[in-house]
Amino acid sequence: xxxxxxxxxxxxxxxxQERMMLAMAxxxxxxxxxxxxxxxxxxxNAAQFSVDDAALFSTFAxxxxxxxxxxxxxxxxxxxxxxxxxxxxxxxxxxxxxxxxPRHCTPQDGELVAVRLCETGEEAxxxxxxxxxxxxxxxxxxxxxxxxxxxxxxxxxxxxMHDRLLPAISQHIFTFARAV
Numbered sequence: 001x002x003x004x005x006x007x008x009x010x011x012x013x014x015x016x017q018e019r020m021m022l023a024m025a026x027x028x029x030x031x032x033x034x035x036x037x038x039x040x041x042x043x044x045n046a047a048q049f050s051v052d053d054a055a056l057f058s059t060f061a062x063x064x065x066x067x068x069x070x071x072x073x074x075x076x077x078x079x080x081x082x083x084x085x086x087x088x089x090x091x092x093x094x095x096x097x098x099x100x101x102p103r104h105c106t107p108q109d110g111e112l113v114a115v116r117l118c119e120t121g122e123e124a125x126x127x128x129x130x131x132x133x134x135x136x137x138x139x140x141x142x143x144x145x146x147x148x149x150x151x152x153x154x155x156x157x158x159x160x161m162h163d164r165l166l167p168a169i170s171q172h173i174f175t176f177a178r179a180v
Contacts, residue, residue: 009049043087080155112168
């Protein structure tokens with residue numbers, strides 16, 4: 001079943017669950033990854049799912065089709081991206097976890113990018129939610145990642161400097177080349 005936004009969807013903050021929520025069609029609810037302390041004051045006022053939200057939903061969903069995730073995981077990632085873009089407080093970059101690359105990319109909103117962990121050399125996939133001038137707000141676009149002794153899970157936010165970001169396609173080409 002593919003989820004399609006409609007004009008009955010609405011954003012609200014659930015005090016009991018301490019999370020931003022999205023009420024969807026037929027009583028379905030989406031619970032975001034982000035707790036109260038990470039949200040802007042706008043998050044505490046109920047709001048309609050806007051035309052802009054629907055357009056971004058489509059853009060992010062299309063870009064995430066190449067992620068190695070289930071359809072529900074992709075939907076969860078896209079909805080968390082919308083929450084992050086619309087309601088997340090500004091983040092400070094945490095780029096020290098990732099290696100700088102001379103062939104880094106200048107990311108676009110909705111683009112999948114790769115980062116290489118300094119500790120292990122492992123590559124991880126991120127979804128760019130909002131590309132700033134020098135850094136991008138990203139969400140983890142894989143089930144989990146060990147980062148600095150903590151576990152990040154699908155949809156967790158992290159801001160990363162552009163010089164740490166690589167086009168994600170390089171990761172897929174490398175994986176394919178090894179498999180052949």
